[in-house]
Amino acid sequence: MRKKLEVNPKYASYDMLKQLYQTEKDVRLKIRLLAILHFFEGYTSLEVAKLLHQSDSTVRRYLHRYNKAGLAGLKDIPHPPKKNILTNDELKEIDKALSSSPRNAGLNFSNWTGQLIVSFVKNKFNKTIALGTAYNILHRLNYSKTRPKKTDKRVNKETLENFRSELNGLLESKDEDTVIVYEDEAIITSEPTISSVWSKKGTQTVVKTNTSGSRKRNVIFGAVNPETGELSQQFSDKGNTENFKSFLK
Known part of the structure; x- marks a missing residue:
């Protein structure tokens, strides 16, 4: 059977501790003072732990610290700031x-x-x-893990911007008899998928790839009319000119 813990009475009387408890504004210190008051009242550490919803070892530590240093033992010990490893x-x-x-x-x-x-x-x-x-x-x-975007090494930025500008002009000037569809191909390939990488928040990493090599693939041609939502598609084994013309027909 464990020896019952007792409060060292040399630091303060029960009434003095009770007065300090009633005026204390720091929540953590207030709980520790209440633990000492309960020990003063004759409660065991297990009973004090149950009353304060804390572990037995925690309330016993409060009492040991108080018996060793008085009220100063109940206060948090300031730790020196950690020294940064890297400059x-x-x-x-x-x-x-x-x-x-x-x-x-x-x-x-x-x-x-x-x-x-x-x-x-x-x-x-x-x-x-x-x-x-x-x-x-x-x-x-300020890095987060995101999935990068692929772009072909052969892409010419100036050519791409010119195409976008011409396309916008075409959309704005077309008549009612003209139908414009958005067409694209999706390639299911044996090329490994891109994994997530660490990149600056708010930016997307670009992985340059070489698409000129041979690899196994299947191609899905698709086109959608943005005005009606009508969708057309064709599955092919190759993304060549012949299959593309077949899809357009």
């Missing part, structure tokens, strides 16, 4: 590295991960950080 300049270098492929930093991987950041910090600054710290760095630098 602001080092964080800027990490931010710069994250904006490009890990391969540019000497790491033979396509996408950044927490473990790669751990390796980068070790290689670059000779500092060791935990995996959790690496993810904290990502969030601190």
Whole structure:
């Protein structure tokens, strides 16, 4: 059977503690004072824990701290601020590295991960950080995990913008007898799907791919009339000119 805990009476009387409890505004300190009052009243630690909805070990710790240091023992001990492992300049270098492929930093991987950041910090600054710290760095630098968008390396931005401008002009100038449909092809391919990567919040990462190589695929041609919602589609084994002309007919 455990020995019943008692309050060291040298620091304050029951009435003094009760008065302090009634005037105390700090909620945490108020609960600790109430625990000491209950011990003064003869309750066991299990009974005090039940009354305060706290664990037995917690209320026993309150009493041990009070018996050792009085009221000062019930107050929270201020902890010194943690020293940052990485400097602001080092964080800027990490931010710069994250904006490009890990391969540019000497790491033979396509996408950044927490473990790669751990390796980068070790290689670059000779500092060791935990995996959790690496993810904290990502969030601190305003990164989130998103799925990037693919674009063909051969795309000419100027040509694309000119096409968009001409299309807008055509839509605005067409007569009532002209029907314009939006056409596109969907390709089901053996090319691996794009996984999520860490990127700055509010931006979308672009992965450049080479579509000139041979690979297995199936093509779905589709067109929709934006005015009526009418949809047409055709399934083909190849996305070539012959199949495209067949779809247009």
